[in-house]
Amino acid sequence: MTKKGRxxxxxxxxxxxxxxxxxxxxxxxxxxxxSEQSRHTKLNNDSGGSTQSxxxxxxSTVEWNNITGTFVMTGNNLLATDSQNSTDKxxxxxxxxxxxxxxxxxxxxxISVGKERLDWGVGYGFRPLDIFKSYERNPPGIQVDxxxxxxxxxxxxxxxxxELVATDESWTSSNTDQARRxxxxxxxxxxxxxxxxxxxxxxxxxxxxxxxxxxxxxxxxVLSPALEVHSSFAYAQRYQAYKQGDINEPxxxxxxxxxYQFLLGLNWxxxxxxxxxxxxxxxxxxxxxxxxxxxIQRSGELSHHSDTRELASSYSYGLYNRSLVAQNLMLxxxxxxxxxHSRRLWLEKFEPSVDLLISxxxxxxxxxxxxxxxxxESGQSDMTLELVSRFYTGFADSVYANVPDRNxxxxxxxxxx
Numbered sequence: 001m002t003k004k005g006r007x008x009x010x011x012x013x014x015x016x017x018x019x020x021x022x023x024x025x026x027x028x029x030x031x032x033x034x035s036e037q038s039r040h041t042k043l044n045n046d047s048g049g050s051t052q053s054x055x056x057x058x059x060s061t062v063e064w065n066n067i068t069g070t071f072v073m074t075g076n077n078l079l080a081t082d083s084q085n086s087t088d089k090x091x092x093x094x095x096x097x098x099x100x101x102x103x104x105x106x107x108x109x110x111i112s113v114g115k116e117r118l119d120w121g122v123g124y125g126f127r128p129l130d131i132f133k134s135y136e137r138n139p140p141g142i143q144v145d146x147x148x149x150x151x152x153x154x155x156x157x158x159x160x161x162x163e164l165v166a167t168d169e170s171w172t173s174s175n176t177d178q179a180r181r182x183x184x185x186x187x188x189x190x191x192x193x194x195x196x197x198x199x200x201x202x203x204x205x206x207x208x209x210x211x212x213x214x215x216x217x218x219x220x221x222v223l224s225p226a227l228e229v230h231s232s233f234a235y236a237q238r239y240q241a242y243k244q245g246d247i248n249e250p251x252x253x254x255x256x257x258x259x260y261q262f263l264l265g266l267n268w269x270x271x272x273x274x275x276x277x278x279x280x281x282x283x284x285x286x287x288x289x290x291x292x293x294x295x296i297q298r299s300g301e302l303s304h305h306s307d308t309r310e311l312a313s314s315y316s317y318g319l320y321n322r323s324l325v326a327q328n329l330m331l332x333x334x335x336x337x338x339x340x341h342s343r344r345l346w347l348e349k350f351e352p353s354v355d356l357l358i359s360x361x362x363x364x365x366x367x368x369x370x371x372x373x374x375x376x377e378s379g380q381s382d383m384t385l386e387l388v389s390r391f392y393t394g395f396a397d398s399v400y401a402n403v404p405d406r407n408x409x410x411x412x413x414x415x416x417x
Contacts, residue, residue: 026416028059032141033411041402042296043316045303048406054079057142059094066101070094072144092173095147110154115171116147120191120202121232122218125330125357126281126323128234128261129216131206132167132185134322138355140368140388141410146172149186160194165206182240182253185210198222202232212237228267235260241285242317247298250314260284265330273339277332283323289361292318292325292399316404324399329358349374357400364400367391381417388412 032055039048056075062068076088097114117135121127124137132148149171154163170184187208194201200220207213216234223229239259242251265279287295295315302312318324334353337344350373357366368390376383388410392403 024063026061028057028061028414028416030057030059030142030412030414031055032057032413034141035409037406037408038404039406041404042397043299043319043402044313044404045309046404051080051082051085053077053081053085055142057144066099067097068099069096071096074142074144090173092144092146094144097147097150104153107155110156112150112152112154114147114150116150116152117145118148118150118152118165118167120204120218122200122202122220122230123232123263123265123279123281124267124277124332125265125279125355126261126263126283126328128232128263128281128283129202129204129218131204131211131214131216131234131236132169133172138370140370140390140408141412148172159196160192160201163191163193165189165191167208183210187211189214204234211239226269229265230267231262231264233260233262239285241321244287244291244295244315244318247302248311250311251295251317253317256285258284271339273336275332275334275336277330279328279330281323281328281330283326283328286321286323286326287318288326292362293397296397296402319399319403324403325359325361325364327359327361329360331356331358359394359398359400362395362398364394364398365391366400367393381415383416384412384414386410386412386414 033052034055035050035052037048037050038046040046054077056078058073059070061070070093072092072094074088074090074092077085078087080087093115095114095116097112097116099110099112101108101110103109118132119135120129121135122129127134127137133146135145136143149168150165152163152165154161156162166188168184168186170186172184185208187206189204189206192203198221200218202218204216205214214234214236216232218230218232220228220230236259237257239256240253241256243254243256244251261281261283263279263281265277267275267277269275295318299312299315302308332353332355335351337350337352338348340347350371353370355366355368355370357368358364368388370386370388372384372386374382375385390405390408392400392405392407394401
C-alpha cells in the first residue's frame, strides 16, 4: 500500500470516532523572498552569480476530538530570475495523528497513532536524538518539518514517562537528493524520560533494519535562574552518508559502521534581555579535516581534465551530509527588547539575533544575523516581518569558505490567523 493510501485509511478511521468536541482550525501564511549570491570555489566550477526567487507556504492546523492534523501547501519559485528554476507546487500532510487515552490491563496509557513529529532533541544547533528525521532550528527561509509514521504508547509515573514507539520513515516525502538516496528505516524502540528536581534525564534504545541498534541519552540541568547546561549523545551501529573511495571512484551514498554523535552546551540569560547559547558538537557521520583536505585536493586535480570533471564534481556531495564538518562550535545571541528601559519600549517589537557556526579545525565560519519585527498582534492573529542573512566564509582552505553559496538573504513575512 502506498504512503498516501495509508494516510487516507488512517484519516477515515480516526474521523469515524464519535465524540462531542469543537473543531479548532489555525492558519499560517508565509512568504519568503530569497536572494542567493553564488561563487566559484575549489568544490565547484560554476562562475557564480545572483538569483532571486519567491516561495510561499500555507499551513492549516486542525484539531478535532483527539485528532490533530497539519496540512501544508507549498509553492517554490513562484517568481524566479533563473529561467531554469520552474515553479513547484506541492500538498504535504505534515502531521496527522490520533491521541486517545485508554486503559490496557488496568494501566492508563496515552496512545498516539499516525504521522507525527517525534522531537526528542535538546540542542539548539545540533540534535543527536533526532534519530528519525532531522529538524533545523530557526531556518532562514521556509521549511516544512514533516513527521514520520509512528505508533506510541506512553505511561506516566511520579517522576516522568515510559514510552514504547514504532516508526516507519517511508511516510515522509523525499524532498531532497539525500532523502531520496537514503534507505527508509522502520523499527521499534523504547524511551524513558525523568525529571529529578532541576534535572531532566532521557534515555533511548531503538532498533531498525537500517541502523540496527541505536542508543542515546540527554541531560538538561538548571543550575540557576539564569543558567542551564545540556548534553546529549547517540551511537548507531550503522549509518548512511556520502563516502569517499579511491581517487578514480566518484563519491557515493553508502553505509558506514559505528557512528558517534555528542553535544555539550549551555544557555544563559540575564535580566537585561540578553540570551546566549553556546554549544560544541561532534558528528562522526561527517567528513573530518583530513577527509575534507583530501576532497578539496582531489577535486582540484581532477577538474583540470575534461574526462575527470564529473569525478571532481562528486566531491561536492560532502556538502549534503548532516553536518558539513565533524567538529563544530555554535554561538547564539538574542536580545529581548521588551526588557529594556521604559523609555525605549518603542523597540520592543524588534527581536535581533545572530548565530555563529565555527569550524575550529579549519577556521570556517557561517554567520546568520536575523532581525524580526512584529507588525501586528491582536491576540487572535499576528504578523511578523523578518530579515535574515547567511554568510559562508573563513580561511581559504576551510569547508565553509568553499560552499558554492557565498551568502543568502531572505525577507520573510509570516501571518498567523
